[in-house]
Amino acid sequence: MDALLRCMIFLVLFHALLVNPCYCFKRNSFNVSHLENKEEDNKWRTGKATHYGPPKGAGSTGGACGYGDTVEKHPFNKMISAGGGSIYRNGKGCGSCYKVKCTENKECSGKSVRVVISDECGGCGEGHFDLSCTSFESLAKKGQDHGKNLIDAGMIKIEYKRIACNFWRTIAFETDKGANPFHFIVQIQYQNGYGDIEKVELKEQGSKKWHPMQHSWGARWFLSIGKELNPPYSIRLTQTGNGKSKTIKARKVIPKSWKPGKVYWSQSNL
Template structure:
């Protein structure tokens, strides 16, 4: 059964000294991280946009990032997108958040109001491959750019020109979760990592076994999409702590003992931590 906790982790100097949930860089770097993230929303660029799947759906059930049916459930809530190669970056940008918008100059049914979407899938061909940037949105997300009551008209537009900007992810206090791959075992561990606030994507992930020293960590590799793996080649000793380094700001946090001794393949384990 998934281990669920409702607390959100707020890094501070006190927690670093007492609970060791994060490294000093995380604690002292929070303000710098936020100042970096605020620059995301000022960089509006042009992109193409299409949609796929059902008109009120999430595109596909999961997609190339590995989130599975979570894409249609809160906090993703079908506000998701497949992305062309220039922004997908071989899956390294899975989980990144963007604001997108279109105006009535682009189509009469555009509202002009920006909406936030999350990268959960890859779009390899067609305009996704030829545009410098392209969002292949789920039907729900595409329709969210429309004026109220004109979602159908906007979805009938075909390929649409839009504006986009990288923004910080906000999951309203939800903590980072680890959905263990069904193929995991005592010698091999893999998990989909979900709901990283702030940057939304990861530059590195490491795992610590119960038997390892304070500074000992095993580097995990990106398997595909948002799935990270460790092929240890020998039996590992749980519980596991997992260290996460964000892609953009390089902030590091630790989900201490997040994978329990009696962990099960296919289960989801919620941490006590997230980026601010």
């Protein structure tokens, strides 16, 4: 009888795990934001796209968001774009994700691709994406000739919509090379979700006060309060989009022994 009972309990637990693999685990042990970021703008908008930078490249090295050569690596993989004013948003649009597709040119595949905003398209109007050659060519039908022909077109009509980013990694904080204990500057990278970072706050070790940081340029924020800051630092981010706000805290993400020009990873994402 005991053996039969144990067998029945095993079958119930096995079925629970099969249907819901998270059944026996704490929800907090998973970064579930990757699964929940399904928001997107349901309306496709019309715009136009050009391209810049070298063939098969990632646009320009650096760019107005300050990401540097990370745009060539995973998860950006050169699939980036410079955006016009309403997309770049004076840098607050840095790291935002869009679906882009072209349908009117005969070389277009009609399939959408995801691009990340990493640069500013100076002087560009509403709905203008200045794509890296890699992302521009990815809009074409398969085959080298189609990609080359689309590149040769120069400017094409597109459709686009905002989507939630899903980088499958935690948020990174890169300290600026000019940062110091009196004037702290940090760049934010790989934030998930639908919306832009509208507020960044910093808390020193041993303090309960959150200091509001100021937006500097691109994806960089700074704090200077007239005294030396006491590390480690916790950073709180507020993301706003689609009428909703989300807040996340990266506790002691900048260690006591922090150095300028280094990347520090949080334990979570939006």
